[in-house]
Amino acid sequence: MEFNKIAREESLSQKIEMQIRNAIRQNLFCPGDKLPGELELAQKFGVSRTAVREALRILSGRGLVNIQRGSGVYISEIDVASVVDPFYQLLEMKCGQVSQLHLIRVRKFIEPEIARLAATHCNDSDIDFLTINYAQMSDRAEKPEEMIDIDIQFHFRLAEATQNPIIPVIMQPIFQLLHKFIQATYKQSHAPDLALENHRKLMGCMRAHDPEAASQIMKTHMAQAEEHVLQYYKKHDIQITS
Amino acid sequence: MEFNKIAREESLSQKIEMQIRNAIRQNLFCPGDKLPGELELAQKFGVSRTAVREALRILSGRGLVNIQRGSGVYISEIDVASVVDPFYQLLEMKCGQVSQLHLIRVRKFIEPEIARLAATHCNDSDIDFLTINYAQMSDRAEKPEEMIDIDIQFHFRLAEATQNPIIPVIMQPIFQLLHKFIQATYKQSHAPDLALENHRKLMGCMRAHDPEAASQIMKTHMAQAEEHVLQYYKKHDIQITS
DNA sequence: ACCTTAAACTTGTATGACAACATACAGTAT
DNA sequence: ATACTGTATGTTGTCATACAAGTTTAAGGT
The missing domain is CATH 1.10.10.10 (Winged helix-like DNA-binding domain superfamily/Winged helix DNA-binding domain)
Structure with missing residues (x-):
């Protein structure tokens, strides 16, 4: 009983x-x-x-x-960090080891849709931010390690610009993971140059409110990033698991 | 100095x-x-x-x-609830109220890709689970409130079947949020019937390892869900904010 | 072998004391 | 009048000790 x-x-x-x-x-x-x-x-x-x-x-x-x-x-005001931290921890634990490949393959299908939504819903404030962000990034063209933060902020702002509050909260831990891994691949070949170029184009799409183009460019952006990861894997003889 | x-x-x-x-x-x-x-x-x-x-x-x-x-x-083992609770609180605070619409619009572009990846990577164990899950769901065709859990488990298993460990972790809080909202719309019209039908088709795609079809069906599935949400909104005179 | 009981161990709460730090206010020198 | 300084007061931080209350373990009796 x-x-x-x-x-x-x-x-x-x-x-x-x-x-x-x-x-x-x-x-x-x-x-x-x-x-x-x-x-x-x-x-x-x-x-x-x-x-x-x-x-x-x-x-x-x-x-x-x-x-x-x-x-x-x-x-204390509700701190995003205090929410994302455990979330991030959960990711870290559950994944044993998350690979860059897992990350980029998630971003590959999420980010284009973010770009699409952002192009539709972004406002002037968003565009201003992205403009300044782009300028900061191109100023540091010589120092890839300083570009990383700015790069990620660009993508995060796009996530916010979608006007869907769930999206930035979900993306935050992903970007946090990105920090950990990106340094390895970011300096590679012409990665920073390509990123800069893509961001410029994305900015144009935001200004023009052109969702379709934004999605396409982001797709390219992600595909190139994936390419860089794969190159890095090959270079260091890392097995591709999945 | x-x-x-x-x-x-x-x-x-x-x-x-x-x-x-x-x-x-x-x-x-x-x-x-x-x-x-x-x-x-x-x-x-x-x-x-x-x-x-x-x-x-x-x-x-x-x-x-x-x-x-x-x-x-x-x-304590990492408790998903302890992660999702603050998550939900954050969302609640950030936008006053998280709407079902925000949720379905995120799922709308993520779930089809999950279905696509799942169709590629799913193994026999996944297929067995989905088969049983489908049977349980059709057994409860008369009791929509009991179907909800099973429904969500179906989608979660798909997320796991992608073999990308990041995906289920990201989807978990989304599904958890879903629990809180879905009851309102689930009983509506023929929602359960449609869901059942879609799950059946999705299962077929998994068995056939047909990514493209899986993605398409999931897209339809999500579009119908969005439709139900919109109907619910109209019925209760809820403003659509975004 | 099983149940009961007691002992040992662990966390929970209370009390009192003092240390370390922050803030406000009064006092002083410029 | 202004700027600096020191002091008084209130706050949290740490410590020590004691006992309450729950859990676990093991001894002892049946």
């Missing part, structure tokens, strides 16, 4: 953590607000400072509050 | 938390493993039990460890 498991009584600190978390969730506190001091909270909850502190630690682990020594505890 | 900024010393508990987290990250501990007791840790780190406890609380807040009173602290 199956009995319902007795709800194992939560610890005090868990109860307190839950209460504060719910309060935050219900927007009783706004990001940046300061929580009452530990002592005050302890008195309000009728528990010791210890219990309150542990609750606050848990909340800080969740990234919901920001504890500053000597000052106080503050509600 | 510029002086080097003194690296503001992290708190002890933060340092400890970092060390343990890195140890976990480097797979020095496996999920399910038991950490040394608080006292032992305190001695090893040369700090008080308090500091260790606070570090463990942070880790538990991050979802990396599972603290059991009277027993010990255990490395």
Whole structure:
């Protein structure tokens, strides 16, 4: 016979953590607000400072509050990093080792659609950003390692420009992984030159709001990137698994 | 004159938390493993039990460890829920409300490519799973609410069958979000019937290893789903934002 | 071999004390 | 008046100790 498991009584600190978390969730506190001091909270909850502190630690682990020594505890605005970090960790764990090839093959079919959507929905602010981004990138034509960040920012902005909030959140961990691997292939042959050229063309498509062309160019961009990865693999005698 | 900024010393508990987290990250501990007791840790780190406890609380807040009173602290297997929960929260915050439309429009261009890759790389085990899954689904033709889980599992298996480990990890939060929304539209009109039919066809493509057909059918599948969402929106007078 | 019971171990909470840091305010020198 | 300085006060950080409460292990009796 199956009995319902007795709800194992939560610890005090868990109860307190839950209460504060719910309060935050219900927007009783706004990001940046300061929580009452530990002592005050302890008195309000009728528990010791210890219990309150542990609750606050848990909340800080969740990234919901920001504890500053000597000052106080503050509600932290929801940080993209705190969400993407575990996500990224999950990727890292699950994949054992993710290869550049896996990455580029995902981007290969996602990024063209991002470009297409971006060309449709991008606004002037996006175009301005991309313009500046392109200028920064071409300024560093001699220093490929400095281009990487800017390159990735370009793609991330496209993801944001789609006006679909799910897309940038999904792409962020992918770009984060990209950072890890791209350095190996980026310096290769004329990769930076080609990337620069592709970004220029993509910018044109954004300005013209031409989804079809944007998608096509991005496809080419990705195909070239894949080519560079494959060259790199061949050069270093790396087995292609999948 | 510029002086080097003194690296503001992290708190002890933060340092400890970092060390343990890195140890976990480097797979020095496996999920399910038991950490040394608080006292032992305190001695090893040369700090008080308090500091260790606070570090463990942070880790538990991050979802990396599972603290059991009277027993010990255990490395928790990476819990998808702990990753997806903040993910969902972020999306909720970022755009007020994530709509089904955002979701289906992402799936619309990702899933056909998943189907294409799956048709190429799927193995017998995948096909067996999908076969059973289809049978379970058609058994519940009368109970749409029970079909949802099975439906989503079908798509998730396709994601796994691509043999690209990044894809299922990215799709998981999307499917999780789907759970929350799909119930509204799933019962609509002949949605379950159409889904069943599409899954049958997709299965055929997997058996035949026909990527092009798989992609096409999935495209249709997603287009129909989008249609159902739009119908639902119209029915309930929901504004289409993007 | 099985059950019961007790001991040992582990985490949870409370209390008190002091250290380290931040902030605000008053005081001083320029 | 302004800028700097030191102090008072409030906050979080760490420590030590004690005990409560749960879990695990092992001893002991049946």
